[in-house]
Amino acid sequence: MTIIDYENNELSIRIPVARRLKEARIIVGISQKKLGIVAGMDEFSASARMNQYEKGKHTPDFLTLKRIAKVLSVPVVYFYAEDNTLAELLFLYEKLSKESKKRILQFCKNLIQLRN
Numbered sequence: 001m002t003i004i005d006y007e008n009n010e011l012s013i014r015i016p017v018a019r020r021l022k023e024a025r026i027i028v029g030i031s032q033k034k035l036g037i038v039a040g041m042d043e044f045s046a047s048a049r050m051n052q053y054e055k056g057k058h059t060p061d062f063l064t065l066k067r068i069a070k071v072l073s074v075p076v077v078y079f080y081a082e083d084n085t086l087a088e089l090l091f092l093y094e095k096l097s098k099e100s101k102k103r104i105l106q107f108c109k110n111l112i113q114l115r116n
Contacts, residue, residue: 017065018056020079020087024072025054027091039067 025035032054036046052058060068062076069076075094081087093101 015056015059016082017059017079018054020081021050021060021068022054023087024074024078024091025050028072030071035068035071038071039064 025032030038031047032050033043033047036050037043039046041049049058053060065079066076069079073094075090078087078090078094081090093104096104
């Protein structure tokens with residue numbers, strides 16, 4: 001998985017939700033309209049609403065963002081990640097099994113202990 005670099009766009013620096021939403025949608029390979037419809041929006045306004053969210057003109061409320069995250073198989077917190085590395089970790093973490101998530105957490109704890 002490669003995070004798309006929108007860092008040079010002033011709007012997407014200010015609004016990580018817009019940047020991450022577009023990024024995840026493109027990676028998953030779903031249209032704005034289909035994403036909106038599957039997330040529970042009216043089929044006649046879904047494309048326009050998703051476009052406004054991706055452009056940063058409007059920001060979805062938390063419950064809408066939660067439904068969008070479920071469709072895209074990403075944690076809601078992914079949309080708020082300003083750092084590309086963190087965003088990629090969150091994106092990938094969501095794909096892991098519960099056991100793998102525990103192992104990753106333990107690995108991180110071990111790394112921190114080694115530094116101290």
